[in-house]
Every structure is written in C-alpha cells, then in structure tokens.
Amino acid sequence: xTVGVDAHxxxxxxxxxxxxxxxxxxxxxxxxxxxxxxxxxxxxxDVVLFTPPQAPTHASNxxxxxxVGRRNDTAPALRHLLEHSRFPVAxxxxxxxxxxxxxxxxxxxGGAVRPx
Numbered sequence: 001x002t003v004g005v006d007a008h009x010x011x012x013x014x015x016x017x018x019x020x021x022x023x024x025x026x027x028x029x030x031x032x033x034x035x036x037x038x039x040x041x042x043x044x045x046d047v048v049l050f051t052p053p054q055a056p057t058h059a060s061n062x063x064x065x066x067x068v069g070r071r072n073d074t075a076p077a078l079r080h081l082l083e084h085s086r087f088p089v090a091x092x093x094x095x096x097x098x099x100x101x102x103x104x105x106x107x108x109x110g111g112a113v114r115p116x
Contacts, residue, residue, distance in 0.1 A: 007035035053080035060085040
C-alpha cells in the first residue's frame with residue numbers, strides 16, 4: 001500500500017486512513033514524500049524511521065548545523081534536539097499554522113542563521 005504526501009501541505013486525514021488501512025490489511029505502508037527542491041543547492045535526501053524527537057538528533061551527528069522550524073506542537077522534539085545535538089542548532093520560528101517563515105524584519109540578526 002502506498003500513500004503520497006505533499007511535504008508542503010500534508011493531509012493528516014490521508015495519512016491516518018493509509019496507516020489504518022495498512023494495519024487492517026496487514027500490509028506494509030510505503031510513504032512517498034514529495035516536494036520541489038531548488039536547483040541551486042546540493043541536497044542529500046534522507047528518510048529515517050525515527051520519532052520526531054530522534055530524527056533531527058540522529059541527523060545532527062554528521063551535520064555542521066541543524067536548522068529546524070518551531071511550532072507550538074514541536075516543543076518536545078525541539079527540546080530533545082537542543083539537549084542532544086553536538087552541533088549548533090538554528091531554530092526558525094514560523095507564523096502560527098501556515099508554516100511560512102517570519103518576514104526578514106521579524107528575525108533576530110536581520111535574518112541571519114545563528115547558533116543558539
């Protein structure tokens with residue numbers, strides 16, 4: 001069974017349906033995340049099967065810096081990352097609910113990414 005997920009606007013209902021259907025059928029679920037990447041950045045695509053608190057912490061073991069978004073519902077994952085990362089973490093706040101970054105003038109240091 002396969003579920004397609006738009007990384008910019010994931011459907012919680014589609015995911016819930018797919019997970020429940022796979023469970024009831026005893027099937028493996030293939031989750032396909034898709035998004036358009038900018039052509040001017042070399043991207044290492046990586047998918048890990050960890051909990052939200054564990055995934056960025058695991059990835060931080062080989063990163064020079066970890067950049068994460070902050071929403072009210074991600075506090076446990078963010079706290080775990082900040083406590084366990086061996087490298088600087090940049091936390092980028094987002095507007096409530098829509099996931100867009102704050103305007104440049106709303107960011108500390110004029111929008112520069114800086115370690116906490």
